[in-house]
Amino acid sequence: MEGLVPVQSAGQRLVSPSLYRCIGSVSIRRSVSGLAMDRRISSKAPSQFTIRAQQESLGVASSSVENDVRIKEWEVDMYQNELAISQGIRIRRKPPTKAPLGYSGPFELRLHNPDSPSNILEEITWFKDQEVSRMKEVNPLEALKKAVENAPPTRDFVGALRMAHQRTGFPALIAEVKKASPSRGILKENFDPVEIAQAYERGGAACLSVLTDQKYFKGGFENLEAIRSAGVKCPLLCKEFVVDPWQIYYARTKGADAVLLIAAILTDLEITYLLKICKKLGLAALVEVHDEREMGRALGIEGIELVGINNRSLETFKVDISNTKTLLEGxxxxxxxEKDMIVVGESGLFTPDDIAYVQAAGVKAVLVGESIVKQNDPEKGIAGLFGRNISQT
Ligand SMILES: O=P(O)(O)OC[C@@H](O)[C@@H](O)c1c[nH]c2ccccc12
Incomplete structure (x- = not known):
């Protein structure tokens, strides 16, 4: 990684934060192609010192140099999109932008991309990108890193799942604290996250999942914090749309023990880096897949312990629990x-038959929201879902 264009130097930024991300002392790029691009750019892009020297001696207008840098940034984004497409990722991480003035290069022939999101997942991802930029200004990474140093230790999310599975003989339950969703609207009007979390714990949940997305799921990081500080013992999954390492640090400071990584929006290299950060921070990672291709990708990435199979397409909202079975065949x-991974069956589970079906397919855990959060008494909702009390077996 040596020899990169510096992220910042002499108080002046040469390239945008979207190009380079800092994790600890290591500067990383957002994609595999990015690694190649780093080399390409580092050999071509002048240092700030050189830029200034060139400007002074040649009298070149700084705006033209800035435009060159903008072109490079734009091109790198385009390469990243190409890489994502090559991995079967349909979700574009940012709205397409027109090439900067004076651009000539490999993307000139590219067909025009529609500039409105093609589905809800893409819309959420675009919004998340902006939301994270705003949140970063209030809570810079350096401050989060300090806060993480003093944060209490995390709880063993994976261990809790394994223990509950052994104890009950049923798939371990990750019970979701979820007020609303784009596909189902409001699920519970009088929503008290702490009360629900405590009821889930009494009902025998192994772990909890807490939606932190505000705009689309009416969740929040304050819910995660409140549940954590109310003395709930179950390990907590931060249910977010992670597109940036910063979000992992933030989740850790808010009391998360695990985070979700969605394969439909992240490249293999991004997942690999984010897993490393999770490990460094003591967090478990649930890598979510929805189709064969994503499952194949997840199996090729080193270090994944937990794979979630989402029965709901986040692009079309279609729910089909046979997806869990299909992806676990062959x-x-x-x-x-062989790898002793824990598979979590996610979404659309309502009855003891549904639980038995995904268990027979091979899952050791389930992630359930709607069917239990909607009940007046979520504790009883859990017993209804499993067809028996799973709190003391
Ligand atoms: O409410 P359900 O159908 O039981 O689903 C829960 C959970 O699987 C779902 O909320 C979910 C799975 N993956 C996600 C990714 C983002 C937001 C939400 C989700």
Whole structure:
């Protein structure tokens, strides 16, 4: 990684934060192609010193140099999109922008991309990108890193799932604290996250999942914090749309024990880096897949312990619990057993038959929101979902 264009030097930023991200002392780029691009740019892009020297000696207008830098930034974003597409990722991470003035290069021939989001997942991802930029200004990464040093230790999310599975003989339950969703609207009017979390814990949940997205799920980081400080013992999954390492640090400071990484929006290299950050911070990571291709990608990434199979497409909202079975058949299922990974069956589970169905398919855990959060008494909701009391077996 040496020899990169510096992220910042002499108090003046040469490239935008979207190009380079700092994790500890290591500067990383957002994509595999980015690694190649780093080399390309580092050999071509002048240092700030050189830029200034050139400007002074040649009298070149600084705006033209800035435009060159803008072109490079834009091109890198385009390369990143190409890489994501090559991995079967349909979600574009940012709205397409027109090439900067004076651009000539490999993307000239590219067909025009529609500039409105093509589905809800893409819309959420675009919004998240801006939201995170705003949040970063209030809470810079350096401050979060300091806060993490003094944060209480995390709880063992994966261990809690394994223990509950052994104890009950059922898939371990990750019970979701969820007020609303774009597909189902408001699920519970009088929503008290702490009360719900405590009821889930009494009902035998192994872990909890807490939606922190405000705009689309009416969740919040304050819910995560409140549940944590109310003395709930279950490990907590921060249910977010992670597109930036900063969000992982932030989740850790707010009491998360695990985070969600959605394969539909992250490249393999991003998942790899984010897993490393999770490990460094003592967090578990639930890597979510929805189709065969994403499952294949997840199996090729080193260090994944928990894979979630979402039965709901985040692009179309279609729910089909046979997705869990399909993705666990054949070679993928064999590799999962061989690696002793825990598979979590996610979404659309309502009855003891549903639980039995995904268990027979091979899951050791389930992630359930709607069917239990909607009940007047979520504790009883859990017993209804499993067909028996799973709190003391
Ligand atoms: O409410 P359900 O159908 O039981 O689903 C829970 C959970 O699987 C779902 O909320 C979910 C799965 N993956 C996500 C990613 C983002 C937001 C939400 C989700």
């Amino acid at each position: 070679e993928h299922g064999r590799q999962i057993r």
